[in-house]
Every structure is written in C-alpha cells, then in structure tokens.
Amino acid sequence: MEGREEDVRVGANKFGERQPIGTAAQTQDGKDYREPLPAPLFEPSELTSWSFYRAGIAEFVATFLFLYITLLTVMGVVRSPTKCASVGIQGIAWAFGGMIFALVYCTAGISGGHINPAVTFGLLLARKLSLTRAVFYMVMQCLGAICGAGVVKAFQKTQYELHNGGANMVSAGYSKGDGLGAEIVGTFVLVYTVFSATDAKRSARDSHVPILAPLPIGFAVFLVHLATIPITGTGINPARSLGAAIIYNKDLGWDDHWIFWVGPFIGAALAALYHQVVIRAIPFKAS
Template identity: 75%
Template sequence: MAKDPEAFPGKDYHDPPPAPLFDTVELTKWSFYRALIAEFIATLLFLYVTIATVIGYKIQSDTKMNGEVCGGVGVLGIAWAFGGMIFILVYCTAGISGGHINPAVTFGLFLARKVSLIRAVLYMVVQSLGAIAGVALVKALNSSYETYGGGANELSAGYSAGVGLSAEIIGTFVLVYTVFSATDPKRNARDSHVPVLAPLPIGFAVFIVHLATIPITGTGINPARSLGAAVIYNQDKAWDKHWIFWVGPFIGAAIAAFYHQFILRAGAAKALGSFRSNPHV
C-alpha cells in the first residue's frame, strides 16, 4: 500500500542551526556585550533579592532577637523568592541574552549547541561576577548578614556528600529540562502562546526544586548563586564541600541536555524514521 504523501506533512517549524564552537564574530557585535551586561545585572538582582529574603527570614525567626518561631516568610516564602525572581528576570532578559542567569543552564545549552563556547564561557564569568556583586550589596545594606550565615549553601547535618550531590544533580536536571522544553522551537511553532509563557514553568521549576532540596543543601542548582554567597560570606563552612554546588549542577545540566536533544528530539525521531522506512526490520 502506497504511503499518502499528505499523511506525513513537512515540519511546521525550523530548528535553528547549531551554534559554531568558536564564533569570534560575536566579539565584534554590540548585541553580544549587551547580552553580557544583561546577564550580569540579572544575576546581581537575583542574588540581591533572594539572599536578602533568606537573611530577613532568619532575623525574623530568631527568638533570641525577639523574633517569632514562625516569623518571617518561611521556607515556602524563600522558595517563592527564588522561583519568582527567575520568572521575572527570564521574562525581562530572554529577548536580550536568552535569560540564562545560571552557569548550569548556560552549560546545558552549550552542550546542545545553542550557544558558542565563547558566549558560554563569558556568560558564566559575568553571572559569577553578578552574583558576587549582588551578595555584596546585601552585606552592605544588612548589618546582620554574617550573623545569619550569609545565605551560603551548606550540606545540612545528617546528609552525606553523596546525598547532597544527588540532590543537586536531580534538582538541576529538573530546571534545565524545563528550560529545554519551554524553549523548544517545535512547541513554539505549534503553540504560539508558549514563548510568552516560557518564563513561568522555568520559575516554577526553581520554586519546586527549592521546596524539595532546601532541607538538604539549601538548594544550589546554580553555581553562580553558590559562589557569590561563599565569596562574600567567606567562612570555612561555606567552602566545605563547595564542589558539590558546581559538579552537581553541571552533571544535572549535561544529563538534561542529552535527554532532551538525543532521546526526546533528534535521536529518537531519526531512529523511529529509520525503523519505519525499513520494512525488513
């Protein structure tokens, strides 16, 4: 039986070509430097608001300082601060820099050939600098900053390094997988509302992951966030097992990139097409 040519219509979307590994032309464009500035400012604002929320909660719930046991925004409020700020900042910067605001997200998109190596490296640098500047601003404006741990990520008592690493891997996988799914050109073509709504699921992913992993690691899933707090707080406990907050997110991002690009998208589609075209298989 002959195949109906209209039964398999052409794609109604176009995958962008892979980004070149070394794109030196980017260095000559103002749009590239504008994107770097956007990533720096977005990460600065992200760390300022979120770390200030963490410190504020600890102050309000410290009974020794006339606080209340259940005072402040609570863990739920902290999670909302992180997720809400990502939603806002991705919405604001997506059209300028892509709204990464996280070296792990940048790393995952680099592995998927969405950005060049030059852009990926410089994004990570300005994200880290922005995070340091954001936490420094919190310290400058809050005299109780160091008293309450500086918002630094730490492995909680009772958890091994393996558990902490696993939590960071899984949490970052959820985030980066959501980024890939929300920005998939195939979905954007068929559901015109998706580009507008993309920051929403990304922000919710950050919110949900924080609820799950705050009790374990304080939730990193963003190496710049962890580095910024560790550099400004600069106490031994902030640097103890700090590697977890880099290795875990990068592994999680790599798994998410592989899963989305080669299992859900190109790899699986090609394998299925090859199977259908060969009647002897």
C-alpha cells in the first residue's frame, strides 16, 4: 500500500504546472525533426529523372479531373430552372472542395498534390521546390485544366456556350477591386491552410498529420467557394480560370481574367510570407 501511495504522489507531481502543451511543446531538443534545407533555385538533374516527369503527369491528370468534375457540376446547376432542382451553390462548393480533397490525397505522394499554380507559387517562394519544378508544374496544371474544360464543352456544347462555360468573372454589383480583394483573401486562406497542414515540423510531432492534410485543404476550398462564388465565381486557382476562359473564348470570359492571376499570386505570396516569417520565424532562427 505504501508503494502505491508513493506511485500516486510521484505521478501527481511528475509534471509541473508550466508543462508546455500543443504547439508550445515543439522544441528541437529530443525531437527527430530537422529543418529541411531550402530547395535549390535550379535543379538541372531533375530533368533526367523519371520522378520529375511522373510528378508533372500527375499534376496534369489531377487538374484535368478537377476541371471535368467541377465544371460539369457548374453546368448542371446553371442549366436547372430553379436552384432547388439542382445541388445549388452549396453543391458547387462541395464539388470543388471534395475534388481537391480526393485529388490531394491521391497525388500528394507523387507530386505534392498542388493542382493549382498559386499553391505551387507559394511553395516556390518558401523554397519548398525548385524553380524548374515549379514552372513545369504550372505548365502541366494549365494544360490539364484546358483539356478538362474542353471535354466538358464536348459533352454539352450548347449549354456550355449558353452559360459562359464556367469562366470566372466579376459579378454585377461588384467592382474589379472587390473581385481582386476576394481572390487575394480566398487564396491566402487556401495557401495558408496548405502550409499549416503539410508543415514538416507538425508531421514529426503528430504522425496523423500527413494522413489528415487533404481534409483541411479540401475544406478550405469548400468554405472559400461558399463565400466568394457570388463575387467572382471563385477562382483562387489560375489554371482553373485559364482553362475555362480558353475553352469558352469569349470577351466576357477575358475581360476580368487578369484578376484571377494577380489575385491568387498575391494571396499565395502573402500566405507564404506569413507562415514562414511570422508563424515559423524561420529567417530569425540560428543556423
């Protein structure tokens, strides 16, 4: 009995009141985590590696499937006589968020599951990948988006032309500044979520983080769409906007197109800056 009482006493006082929990418990001491080295700006050896091209193909296929499913969903909603006869705005948001969740899960181990030039740009600024790979990814993402939108148009050409092909544009009642702001903030939410969900330091501490990473990313896309579909149709992905604009190819689809490149790239840059400098304080850490 005395031994048991001693165990209880020791157990109750083993940890002090100031024992750090959560993110406060993250330290370099006693952890298997080491800050990864920044990716080189140019990596010529990548060009001779099959994994490099396999990753680009994965980005192409993922973006193709993303545009195919999401634009078909948009066409189904806009062609319905009433929103109640279709999945509605919420269904469109779920289609975008759900596809990102599924596609990031499928391709994360091959290419990182970017499926978005803005995400690639943000990770490039954070030195998570080389410029060589970033440019290749962006090209493949845009090609995949064009092909995905093209297949949707081939399936229902009349409806596609009648309903603007799912192209992004600033809605009536909103200014171009409103649209640009919505794209900046929306992309910031997405890219900041990507950084947080895939943080290598969290992965070292919490083994479940890599498994759950696609879920918050998909939810971020879903929530941003709920908020900004009435403003811009929600771009936050230059490849998605480009693919729809090229296949629709009308002045209406090109008038505001610059917003859907400038806004996402600014939002991605701000998210990278915030996460690396403020959250992780990487520039201030001793080497």
